[in-house]
Amino acid sequence: MKLNEKAVLYIPDGEKETKALQRTTHLAISAHQDDIEFMAYAPISECFGRKDKWFGAVVVTDGAGSPRSGLYADYTDEDMKAIRIVEQKKAAFVGEYGFQALLAHPSKAVKDPKNEEIIDELVQILKATKPRFVYTHNFADKHDTHVATVSKVMAALRKLNADERPEKVFGCEVWRDLDWMPDDEKIYMDCGEHPNIARSLSGVFDSQIVGGKRYEIAAEGRRLANATFSASHACDTYSALNYAMDLTPLMTDPTLDIAEYVLGYIRRFEGEVRAKIEQFTEDK
Numbered sequence: 001m002k003l004n005e006k007a008v009l010y011i012p013d014g015e016k017e018t019k020a021l022q023r024t025t026h027l028a029i030s031a032h033q034d035d036i037e038f039m040a041y042a043p044i045s046e047c048f049g050r051k052d053k054w055f056g057a058v059v060v061t062d063g064a065g066s067p068r069s070g071l072y073a074d075y076t077d078e079d080m081k082a083i084r085i086v087e088q089k090k091a092a093f094v095g096e097y098g099f100q101a102l103l104a105h106p107s108k109a110v111k112d113p114k115n116e117e118i119i120d121e122l123v124q125i126l127k128a129t130k131p132r133f134v135y136t137h138n139f140a141d142k143h144d145t146h147v148a149t150v151s152k153v154m155a156a157l158r159k160l161n162a163d164e165r166p167e168k169v170f171g172c173e174v175w176r177d178l179d180w181m182p183d184d185e186k187i188y189m190d191c192g193e194h195p196n197i198a199r200s201l202s203g204v205f206d207s208q209i210v211g212g213k214r215y216e217i218a219a220e221g222r223r224l225a226n227a228t229f230s231a232s233h234a235c236d237t238y239s240a241l242n243y244a245m246d247l248t249p250l251m252t253d254p255t256l257d258i259a260e261y262v263l264g265y266i267r268r269f270e271g272e273v274r275a276k277i278e279q280f281t282e283d284k
Helices: 019-021 035-039 041-047 077-094 117-129 144-158 195-203 213-231 246-252 260-278
Strands: 008-010 024-032 055-061 099-105 132-137 167-170 189-190 241-246
Touching: 008 077, 019 099, 019 117, 024 035, 024 041, 024 117, 024 144, 024 167, 035 041, 035 132, 035 167, 035 195, 035 213, 041 189, 041 195, 055 144, 077 099, 077 213, 099 117, 117 144, 117 195, 132 144, 144 167, 144 246, 167 189, 167 246, 195 213, 213 241, 246 260
Parallel strands: 024 055, 024 132, 055 099, 132 167
Antiparallel strands: 008 099, 167 241, 189 241
């Protein structure tokens, strides 16, 4: 692969690049360092300790714009870029990722709809890895860079030939959860395995947590809440759960309008709420 000069490719077990990429079965592509560990723990745990399944991870931005306080209060943007690379490598090592790519693009570049460089890099990675499953942000997320990132991911997926595409593409929850989606349309991602590893992965991002944003607690809390509140009339099936939106149709049919596809979920949720209200009131 020919990535940009600032990009970093880290292979925790020291495998050669080509083989490390080719063994990938589950690939996560996120905007920021730590997004992957929060949104894609299910595939991380599914691949953990396995030799027939390998998790690969790509972070698109450089992390320069993150808030900082405490130990990191006086860190420059360049300092933060460096520390966030170290933290992400720690996560990749602990989680036994097959590889970790950090593309190091500024957020403003990711949010530029005309920027083709990022799309081209993602195409290279997707062709080199040919994963069965891709995990990324969902289009209903409230973070601008997350939505911009999944837009770049979808543009890259749509450039692939049919035989190069993954089987499934999942849009995961980070800055807005997906509890609002109709239950029969949610993708249920089991995060209950290896809870010790889940906590370790979330906890290595000290530069993001020390300032008072307890992401690691929030991420675990969401998973626990999802597991309990996923079903109102049944005992818990999961001990920890993340939700995802199926983005596969947007890849396989490039003529689909992305906004209309996502708004379809919202309209169906609206219809579900209306029907339940009307079932138990006279407001019909």
